[in-house]
Amino acid sequence: MKKRTKIFFKFVRVLFLAGLIAVLGFSNLAPVLLNEFGAEKLAGSLKIKEAQAVAQGDGIVLYAKSTNDGVYQRTFTAPSTVSGETNILSGFTDTIRYIELKAAPTRDEMIAVVQAAISTTGSSIVVLKWDGASWTVPFCIRTGGGTVGGTACTNATYISNANTVRRAVAVEYENTSGDAMVLYSSGASGTNEMKYQTWNGTSWSGELNLDTARLTGIVTWIELVPKPGANEMTALFSDANADLSAFVWDGTSAWGTEPAAVLEAALEDIGTGTHPTVRSFDGAYESSSGEFLAAWGFSSTADVKHVTRPSGGAWGSVTTNTAFPEIATVVDMAGDPDSASNYVLFASQDPAAADNQCTVWRGATNVWADGTPANCDINAGAQVAGNQGFGVGFLTSGSTKRAVVVWPEAASANLNYYNSDPTGDTWATAAFAITGASSAITTPVEVVMDPFNTNILMATVQKGSGIHMLKLSMDATPTFTWSNPLNASLGTSPTTGLYQPFSFAFNRYIPPSQTLTIGVTAGSKTTTLNSGDVSQYANTTDCSAPASCAAFTLSLNTGSDTVTSIKITETGTADATNNLANLALFYDTDGNYSNGVTGQYGSTVAAFTAEAATVSGSLAVNSSTTYYFYVRFDLEKTSTYPKGGQTVNFQIAANGDVVSGGGVTKTGAPVSLAGTTTVLPNATSTTYGSGLSDGARSSESITISGYGLGVAPNGSQANCAGAVDTGCVRFTVGGNDTVADVDVTSWSNTSITYTVSSTLASEGGTAAVEVVAGSQADATKLTFYIYPRIVSITNCDSAGFPAGAFAREYNADDSACSNNLTDGAVVINGDHFGSTGSVTILGATSTQAVVSGFCGGSAYTSTCISVQASSTIADNSYTGNLVITRTSDSKPDTLTGFRILPRIISNTPTADTIGNQVKITGNHFCEGASCPVSPNRATSSDNVKFGNTTSTDADFVNSGASPCSGNAQAWTDAEICVKVPAGTPAGSASTTITSNTYGSNAKAFTVQSSVPNDPDLGPGTDKGQFKSDSSTVIGVGSSTNQSTVVFKMLMSAGLNATLEPQVEIASTSASFVNSPTATGTAVAYTGTPVTGTVTISGISDNTYHWQARVRNTGTGEYSNWKSFPTNVDETNPETATDFKVDTTAPTITFTPTDTCAGGQSNLGSNGVTINWGLNETADGQVEYGTSTDLSGSTNFPSSPAASSTSHLITLSNLNSNTTYYYKAKSRDGANNLATRPTAQPYCSFLTSSVSQPAKTTQFHATSTLDAISGGATASSTFSVFMPENSTSTKSAFLEISAISLSGGTNNFSVWVNSQASKTYAINASSITHFKVLYKIEPANLNVDPATNVIYINPSLTTYVASAKIIVTYAYAP
Secondary structure, eight states: OOSHHHHHHHHHHHHHHHHHHHHHOOGGGHHHHHHHHOHHHHHHHHTBOOOOOOOTTOEEEEEEOTTOSOEEEEEEETTTEEOOOEETTTTOOSEEEEEEEEEOSSSSOEEEEEEEEETTTEEEEEEEEEOSSBEEEEEEEETTOOEETTEEOEEOOSSOTGGGGSOOEEEEEOTTTOOEEEEEEOSOSSSOOEEEEEEOSSOBOOOEEEOOSSOOSOEEEEEEEEOTTSSOEEEEEEETTSOEEEEEEOSSSOEEOOOSSOSBSSBOOSTTOSSOSSOOEEEEEOTTTOOEEEEEEBTTOSOEEEEEEOTTSOOOOOEEETTOSSOOSEEEEEEOOOTTOOEEEEEEEETTTTEEEEEEEETTTTEETTSSOEEOOSSOOOOOTTOOOOEEEEEEETTEEEEEEEEEOSSSSEEEEEEEOTTSOOEEEEEEEOTTOOOSOEEEEEEEEOSSOTTEEEEEEEETTEEEEEEEEEOSSOOEEEEOTTSSOSEEOSSSSSSBOEEEEEOOOOOOOOEEEEEEOSOBOOSEEETTOOSEESSOTTOOSTTTOOOEEEEESSSEEEEEEEEEEEOSSSOHHHHOEEEEEEEESSSOGGGOOSEEEEEEEEEOBTTEEEEEEEEEEETTOEEEEEEEEESOBTTBOOOTTOEEOEEEOSGGGEEESTTOEEESOSEEOBSOEEEEOEEEEEOOOTTOSSEEOTTOEEEEEEEOOOOOOTTSTTOTTOOTTOEEEEEOSSSOEEOOGGGEEEEOSSEEEEEOOTTOOOOEEEEEEEEEETTEEOSSOEEEEEOOEEEEEEOOOSTTSOOSSEEOOOOTTOOOOTTSOOTTEEEEEEEOOOSSEEEEETTEEOEEOOOTTSGGGOSBOSSEEEEEOOTTSOTTOOEEEEEEEETTTOOEEEEEEEEEOOEEEEEESSEEETTOEEEEEEEOOOOSSSOOOTTSSSSSSSEEEETTEEOOGGGBOOSOOTTSOOOSOSBOSSEEEEEOOTTOOSEEOOEEEEETTEEOOOBOOEEEOSSBOOOBOOSSSSSEEEOTTSSSBOOTTEEESOSOEEEEEEEOBSSOEEEEEEEEEEETTSOOOSOOSEEOOOEEESSSOEEEEEEEOOOOSEEEEEEEEEEETTTTEEOOOEESOOOTTOOOOTTSOSEEEOOOOOOEEESSSSSTGGGEEOOOSSOEEEEEEEEEEEEEEEEEESSTTOTTOEEEEEEEEEEEEEEEEEEOSOOTTOEEEEEEEEEBTTOOEEEESSSSSOEEEEOOOOSSOEEEEEEEEEOOEEEEOTTOOEEEEEEOOOSSSSOEEEEEEEEEEEEEOSSEEEEEEEEETTSOOEEEEEEESSSEEEEEEEEEOGGGOOOTTSEEEEEEEOSSOEEEEEEEEEEEEEOOO
16 A cells, blocks of 8 residues: 555644744744654755746855855846845854855756854864755764754864865765765874765765875865766865875775875975965866866976876876976866867966966877966966965857956956967957956956856856856857846855855756656556456556556656546547446556555546546646556446457547646657457356256257347357457357357347257357357356257167157067167167266166167267166066266256066966966066956957967966966066967967057967977988888989888977878879878977888889878877978979889890891991880990800990980991800889890801901090291191001091180191191181191001101191091001
């Protein structure tokens, strides 16, 4: 918290006390004020002088008067006004010897040092400080102490009474910092010869010691010389032993750079004294180089010594110049203030000769002008102790520069002056009559150059007892003009020729004209603010410095002012006039908002007008403080609000927008707070879906309410990155997605209505919904969950199964419906189920399982879940809720009215006969209000069926007889006890239940019968018709040469029984009489089909068909007769033969005559033909040989000729003139073989003889040849071998087998030996195999040992597989 309140009341108390003093004259109240406000402020309150504007050329002169009653002040106002005098140290009665006044370069301030004598006993040093409005006494040192100007003085005698004729105190300001130095003698010798205090514009350092190592006496003269443009200054000082030394102040905190030895040990004095009573030394800086020059007179000689110290360097050697014409008893020096100049003006006076000498030091050459200083005096008066009867300075006007020496004329009222161009040493003289001055001896002179007007200097002189202030100005001619602004003396000096009890100083600091600067801090405004929020600051409220706090600033360069109004203009895109309100300004003076503000400026402005608000108030501002103004406002006006994406910027648009007291210049505007504040949409609430408190389900309409939502039209309602009046509603938790434009039904600046889409890819959550308007997102998101929504249920699509929310408890053995579901599985369709979750049906958790064709191959997706109804659902729980619970946030949806249908799990037993009791177990058998009871158990809505047969009400059994449980109820939730109803067909009769019209699944049940099942006759390896060996199958319609046939069948029944096979056979042409021909052995049947066998022997040759049946030997019941075959893939109508019995061989009859010879024809030398007929179809073969018993015989053909009723077989290639023996053989289809003759003697014939018989032989002529390219000729050699001698070739042929390797016409040419070639045109579309037959003329064929050559030339590439020769020849036997 600021301390202004405390300071204010303290200031009030001071004013009150000061008023008491003024009114009542109670001087004893001074200590009270001293305690309240401090000594310095007390002195100011005693001598308050109204501050006035200071201009260039203005100044102040201080002087003492003969009345010895204080120090007087007059103010010089340029160009020529001198104020009346004011005693600024009233009551100070010490005799003032010296006053030195200096002006601060950086503020409206002056400091004067006063050295005075106290009777004959002591001295005082008093420091006065002017702050632009009043004088105070910061400190004083006085013999005997006491109080001066309200300040208690240090009780010390630093300057002896005798030494007060010498000025042992000096004051100067650092030229850059404006800090002041007061240096004074301590009155001690040997150590700590001086003391000093510094002033930094705020506080004094307190007294510090300065010890010189070079001097041995008490310091009695001190001169301070500040360095131009720096904080350095040089102190020159001498002691009572006429020694001279120096120190350099570094401008921060230390004195140093004292010369290695005393600069002088015999300073010049009036007469021959050794304790100088005049200042015979001085120093100055070269303005350009910064080098320091000190010069002095010594030892009553007409010489001058000097020493230099380069800027920042060490002291040089002391140099004596013997060209000076006069003794330098009193010395005054001044540096040219021109920063480009190194001139230093030197003047000295020899009181004994009453002469002045003057010259200019030219720093560039470190020499005095022209070597010999000029004698520049006219009637100079003789000097006395403490007197400096002349002064020096420079004047510059344009390019004209003059060095000036001023002194009062000794015998007149004139003021004389010399001037010279410093580039030479030619001096001109002139005089000025001082109005009101006497012609008395000239005493002290002080010359001060105007720091702003370089062509003006002020000379303060004493003529007789009168103190005069004289102004000299020079133009560029140069023309010199003197004036006496007061036209009279300032006052009567306390001395008639001693010392210097006066001093003048030009103001060096000119306060600027009063300007109020309008500005802003570097801190940026808060980047975003919520529409609709009130009492919001443009700055960030945690900012702690101007660099981070956005604020307007007002700073006054000088004085004080009162700000009466500030106009703030809003320059952003927001409509301030209609949408902003209640602008207020708060201020402090440290730019740190976080530690609190000083207060509110003016009152709150309720509304903007033309985008601006003017705050009226009253705030006193002063030049020492910067005022920071923070803007607070509401982002609403009644019920209108700025839109999201709009900007809010504040500006002081014109200097005139800040109004304050008259005469103050305003500057700096326009200024705008840094940065940009963007308005955020501010969604404050949302509606929810039906029955929900934190969200909604898809298809529900939701309204978001808030401020600054913009007015987004259709097409811009899903634009999250657009301009003002575009926007979107987006979910950022539970999946990121934006509400589609088409789902937004309305959008205004204060509400948005949208429909939750089933495809919105988010589940929402805490702080999930974000409204974006004009690309700006609401800073505070709304909690909103998108709940799971069940849209529909898909279940088994089998006929009769109710569609929708129905299922049975899941059973893995269920068969799939056509849509791949089972009656215990359902698919839940909807949206926002999440990636995982749980499903309960009637309170029991369902198992999630993949079903082909549903949910994209998954069991659980965000829109689809396939589950199996739990088998743990209570048997007596029929309808209830299906609940989906999303894992991510436990949000559910509930489908009511889900029904669990009846399920039959088992039948005990699974097979039985009509009238026997069956226990049906399962669950959910009672779908109505209660379980069915008599007489309502055989209705259309409540019944049990076996197959299509409905059990009667009387079939239900309440007793506990096995296999039922004995609960005395025929129908319960999980069990039904009922008999197999009469009339139920035997075989499969699955049980089903209907309860309250809701049907169950079907459970397999078999109605058993004692009547055997129809036999399975085959055929097959274990059923059908077989030969007597019981394994050789007689094919359907085939023959057997045995009179015994074995018949086999597979027998079964509906229950265990002994089964007997029976067979009836009949000729094919006869019908069955359904009476068994034979009965087989009975076989026990125990559930697996058994083989029944019937063997029938003595069956006569004929064709037959047959049938069979099975007899239950226990009951005498028969199955139906079944005709052979019974296999579905076998067809044989009963008019067709099943088998044939044929036990008689065929009868062979030679033809045309039934004798051996009668059956022979075409008998020749090498062959014969045998002919015979048959009484039935049979094959044919001749067995022949040359042995009578047919040993070594040959069967021809090797495989009997095909079955026929006659055969003609030709034997060839027989030997001529040879007897052959043979028999004819035929075998019928029943495998009966007939031969003729059946034994020796066999039939025979004799071949005729020949003189030259012929033979045909063949053999390979060549093997495979490599591929022959088209157009190329290949050849192969072969031989012809004849087994007989004296052969004669009758015919010969060459057969070639080849492959044409490409499509097209292959002109294939062949020739043997020299015989002409023959070309064969082979046409083919692809690779083609072919054969050619080439006839060889007998004369062209060589017989071994001669050889033959085959030539082949194809037109296409050809591969030859083989070639053979076929030769017919005759030979001599």
